[in-house]
Amino acid sequence: MDNYIKDRKVDSDGWMPFTGLEDGSSLPTGDIYVPVEEWLNAREALLTRNGRLGVALRNTDDPAIIKDDLDRLDLVVLEFPKMADGRAFTQARLLRERYGFKGEIRATGDVLYDQLFYMQRCGVNGFELRDDQNASHSLKAFDEMTVTYQPASDEELPLWRRQK
Amino acid sequence: MYQYSEQDHQLLLERVSQFRGQVDRRLKGELSEEEFKHQRLRNGLYLQLHAYMLRVAIPYGLLSSEQMRTLAHIARKYDKGYGHFSTRQNIQYNWPKLEDVPDILDDLAKVEMHAIQTSGNCIRNTTSDPLAGVARDEIEDPRPYCELIRQWSTFHPEFNFLPRKFKIAVSGATHDRAAVAVHDIGLRLVKSDSSEETGFEVYVGGGLGRTPMLGKVIRAFLPKQDMLTYLEAILRVYNMLGRRDNIYKARIKILVHETGEEKFRELVEAEWEKIKAGGLFLRDEDFNWVKGFFNDPAYEAIPDNDVDFENLMLNNAEFARWVDKNIELHKQSGYRIVYLSLKTAHQPPGDVTADQMDAIADLADKYSLGHIRTTHRQNLVLSDVQLKDLPALWEELKALDLATPNYNHVTDIISCPGLDYCALATARSIPISQAITARFDDYDFINDLGDVSINISGCINACGHHHVANIGILGVNKKGTEVYQLTLGGSAREDAAIGKIIGPAFEADEIVDAVGKVLAVYLESREEPEETFLMTYRRLGQAPFKERLYG
Ligand code: HEM
Ligand code: SF4
Numbered sequence: 001m002d003n004y005i006k007d008r009k010v011d012s013d014g015w016m017p018f019t020g021l022e023d024g025s026s027l028p029t030g031d032i033y034v035p036v037e038e039w040l041n042a043r044e045a046l047l048t049r050n051g052r053l054g055v056a057l058r059n060t061d062d063p064a065i066i067k068d069d070l071d072r073l074d075l076v077v078l079e080f081p082k083m084a085d086g087r088a089f090t091q092a093r094l095l096r097e098r099y100g101f102k103g104e105i106r107a108t109g110d111v112l113y114d115q116l117f118y119m120q121r122c123g124v125n126g127f128e129l130r131d132d133q134n135a136s137h138s139l140k141a142f143d144e145m146t147v148t149y150q151p152a153s154d155e156e157l158p159l160w161r162r163q164k
Numbered sequence: 165m166y167q168y169s170e171q172d173h174q175l176l177l178e179r180v181s182q183f184r185g186q187v188d189r190r191l192k193g194e195l196s197e198e199e200f201k202h203q204r205l206r207n208g209l210y211l212q213l214h215a216y217m218l219r220v221a222i223p224y225g226l227l228s229s230e231q232m233r234t235l236a237h238i239a240r241k242y243d244k245g246y247g248h249f250s251t252r253q254n255i256q257y258n259w260p261k262l263e264d265v266p267d268i269l270d271d272l273a274k275v276e277m278h279a280i281q282t283s284g285n286c287i288r289n290t291t292s293d294p295l296a297g298v299a300r301d302e303i304e305d306p307r308p309y310c311e312l313i314r315q316w317s318t319f320h321p322e323f324n325f326l327p328r329k330f331k332i333a334v335s336g337a338t339h340d341r342a343a344v345a346v347h348d349i350g351l352r353l354v355k356s357d358s359s360e361e362t363g364f365e366v367y368v369g370g371g372l373g374r375t376p377m378l379g380k381v382i383r384a385f386l387p388k389q390d391m392l393t394y395l396e397a398i399l400r401v402y403n404m405l406g407r408r409d410n411i412y413k414a415r416i417k418i419l420v421h422e423t424g425e426e427k428f429r430e431l432v433e434a435e436w437e438k439i440k441a442g443g444l445f446l447r448d449e450d451f452n453w454v455k456g457f458f459n460d461p462a463y464e465a466i467p468d469n470d471v472d473f474e475n476l477m478l479n480n481a482e483f484a485r486w487v488d489k490n491i492e493l494h495k496q497s498g499y500r501i502v503y504l505s506l507k508t509a510h511q512p513p514g515d516v517t518a519d520q521m522d523a524i525a526d527l528a529d530k531y532s533l534g535h536i537r538t539t540h541r542q543n544l545v546l547s548d549v550q551l552k553d554l555p556a557l558w559e560e561l562k563a564l565d566l567a568t569p570n571y572n573h574v575t576d577i578i579s580c581p582g583l584d585y586c587a588l589a590t591a592r593s594i595p596i597s598q599a600i601t602a603r604f605d606d607y608d609f610i611n612d613l614g615d616v617s618i619n620i621s622g623c624i625n626a627c628g629h630h631h632v633a634n635i636g637i638l639g640v641n642k643k644g645t646e647v648y649q650l651t652l653g654g655s656a657r658e659d660a661a662i663g664k665i666i667g668p669a670f671e672a673d674e675i676v677d678a679v680g681k682v683l684a685v686y687l688e689s690r691e692e693p694e695e696t697f698l699m700t701y702r703r704l705g706q707a708p709f710k711e712r713l714y715g
Contacts (some may be wrong), residue, residue, distance in 0.1 A: 017393065048532065062404075069510060083199065083325070084200055084285065084325055085325065086322075086323070086324065086325025086326060087323045087401060087403060087404055087408075089321060089323075089325065089403070090322055090400055090403050091404075093322055093574075095256065100619060112199065113693055114186065114202070114203055115300060115325075117321070118319075118321040118322075119321075121321035122321050122322055123437075124535050138591055141177075143177060143548075144181075144182045144185075145175065145178045145179070145319065146173045146174065146178060147174050147178065148317075148319070148321075148323075149174035149175075149315040149318050149319065149320075150315070150316050150317075150320055150443060150444070151442065151443035152322065152504075155443075156442075156443050157443040158315065158316065158443055158444060159315065160312075160450060160453060160454070161443065161450065163266050
């Protein structure tokens with residue numbers, strides 16, 4: 001079973017990472033995601049395929065580099081290489097709030113119980129949990145906190161404007 | 165004072181049970197110490213030399229008497245009967261047990277207190293002027309703005325895993341009592357040129373540690389409506405671009421420095437343009453709502469004189485000294501601001517016993533409308549005392565050993581815990597501060613010296629703010645012995661400056677003499693008694709001090 005949560009449910013992951021474009025290997029069928037530079041280099045070839053497409057950003061990338069492509073993508077994969085490295089929180093919010101991405105935003109890497117709540121608030125809805133995490137136990141993490149003060153991808157207004 | 169809504173309460177309760185769960189998972193071994201570390205640090209829990217240390221937030225330094233009694237209760241029940249007030253309006257407990265911490269947080273939550281984001285690489289407790297709302301030099305009360313920042317920054321989902329810790333301070337007066345220039349962001353309330361609008365002068369990139377820097381003015385005037393959108397823009401730029409490859413280069417000061425002030429400003433302004441009309445834009449309704457919590461208390465209309473007070477001033481020199489040193493004028497006629505000195509030769513600077521805390525809470529109820537404030541220089545303030553009550557208050561403070569007449573004077577020393585508690589320390593700092601206090605503990609000498617600050621840190625992390633003291637002392641370890649570097653000329657006020665190291669370090673048994681020599685040079689060289697230590701130093705430079713110390 002995949003250690004994977006999608007839209008607050010334990011799910012199985014139908015997406016395949018693919019990085020072979022440079023060796024000229026033929027494109028696989030099915031749902032694949034590719035590193036952002038392969039997307040930028042081989043956009044046309046990738047779009048001739050059947051099957052859905054996703055792009056993986058490094059956490060140093062400005063999501064603006066794919067903003068005009070988002071309506072052709074169904075998945076953007078973000079990386080949390082270490083728990084302490086929170087750059088992808090900003091990337092997720094920009095994708096959702098500024099660029100209006102409607103597909104899956106997926107967190108990969110050190111995806112741990114105690115961050116799920118924050119990731120969700122920033123617009124992440126797919127979670128590839130680290131191997132040692134338990135997906136069904138982790139569902140609780142989304143509801144540990146119910147009060148939020150500030151706007152984010154899930155709330156347009158701060159608490160003080162919501163009450164009145 | 166801000167009153168919690170049902171939702172504010174709910175949030176604290178949820179946070180406590182979440183943390184209880186984390187402690188539980190740690191004790192069962194489901195969370196590694198490394199992963200638990202990120203969680204406990206976001207809740208103010210450090211692992212120290214001998215035990216855990218818990219840092220509890222006192223948002224912008226304001227405490228009710230009820231809250232103070234809870235702090236006393238915690239000191240008594242879960243610690244060794246005392247607490248330590250820090251330079252950033254927190255209180256630290258040095259001896260809690262891990263398994264007790266959730267219960268401590270429960271007790272705190274009952275009085276609307278917590279340890280949220282008091283450590284870790286997130287936005288820390290926002291600090292402010294301890295005289296907010298009562299100072300004569302105030303442009304506007306900074307506390308409503310601090311409260312908005314508190315809410316905005318609490319569990320901010322985007323900024324909870326920043327490159328490094330992030331500290332914000334807000335000052336609302338012409339004199340800076342909040343050290344805004346040494347914060348990651350400092351906000352100084354100002355009036356616009358037309359003088360009709362209030363806004364902020366925005367400093368970014370101040371900080372101490374191993375690379376001390378003063379904040380740069382990124383914006384000379386930010387309309388108050390834009391405060392939170394602008395903060396969000398700064399934090400976003402920092403979260404994406406701040407360095408994560410080297411912990412010593414991760415603070416925003418390094419990003420501002422390496423990017424260049426001009427370019428950094430452009431990045432922030434470009435991001436801000438995109439979000440300035442968003443949900444964080446502050447409307448008149450929002451200000452009216454939050455300002456409603458900080459209205460003036462019901463001051464009595466009383467004259468600014470009192471016969472008994474004036475008689476005692478004439479007849480009791482000790483009382484007059486205390487008034488001269490520890491009392492400040494209040495914006496309201498007939499009221500005074502009283503500093504409670506936590507600096508005696510018998511206690512580490514900033515330490516208060518549980519019994520003292522309870523007594524201070526009682527005094528606040530009796531004489532000062534039930535509130536207490538904490539200051540950057542690790543003292544406490546009763547902000548609303550009537551002139552006629554000063555004699556009685558003085559007697560009670562004396563009995564509690566809280567009436568040392570030394571506020572902003574040479575024995576009002578800031579010191580970090582140093583090697584006595586801290587796992588990172590390279591030298592002791594508390595014993596040095598006590599030795600200095602013992603040496604100069606003479607009223608006439610203290611009075612003659614006037615306004616001068618001494619700050620001590622036990623290692624290069626600079627928790628004791630030695631860089632911004634007129635006389636700074638840094639303990640370092642040199643080939644197995646503790647030695648002390650002397651830094652002169654710093655200031656944390658509106659004339660903020662980073663001090664300069666004067667020369668080779670001194671041994672522990674030489675450092676007090678060295679301070680004595682520095683003070684002697686000042687006393688001999690000042691042109692008039694009104695010339696402060698800092699003014700003299702700025703006029704003469706290092707040379708005469710160097711000459712006396714090493715010549
Ligand atoms: C005993 C446990 C403590 C530990 C382990 C500790 C650790 C640290 C470290 C590592 C830094 C440097 C961070 C950096 O530059 O990025 C720092 C800075 C600081 N600490 Fe502490 N500290 C402790 C206690 C205190 C106390 C008791 C105070 C207040 C009296 C304090 C106030 C500060 C302040 C204000 C700074 C900021 C200086 C700056 O802007 O760089 N700390 N601390
Ligand atoms: S300055 Fe150093 S010794 Fe002092 S508290 Fe901070 S880390 Fe510890």
